[in-house]
């Protein structure tokens with residue numbers, strides 16, 4: 733099997749789905765803001781039913797990412813915290829790269845970051861962050877490169893600079 737197909741198989745076995753990532757981050761945020769998280773808090777935060785939250789929590793508990801105590805308070809395990817932190821870091825890094833380096837519209841940057849936040853490996857995210865930090869360092873050569881990139885972008889076809897969208901990109905829409 734080719735390594736590309738191998739990564740596709742591994743991708744399908746990704747430890748967490750996108751919605752699981754959002755549940756983990758929500759638990760993290762609730763703990764930071766109020767010190768605890770119940771099923772009802774998560775449901776309110778994500779605007780879903782308590783039944784939906786319970787189903788997701790069962791999956792997360794099975795994966796060893798969440799535990800529930802006698803007061804029915806939900807808590808991230810060490811592994812859960814690590815994953816939640818990684819998702820949050822990935823999101824921040826992608827937004828910085830898309831918005832501050834590539835000057836993608838901030839809303840679009842958020843939408844796109846949301847879509848891949850749970851998929852980036854720690855290694856890749858780390859390398860992108862290093863690149864972002866270098867490019868935004870204010871160093872003369874970095875500034876020159878950003879300027880070049882900006883003028884290159886100005887020459888790009890206007891339809892490539894579409895408004896924020898969840899749908900297919902302008903490239904995918906072409907016949």
Ligand SMILES: [Zn+2]
Nearest residue numbers: 845846847849
């Ligand atoms: Zn997301």
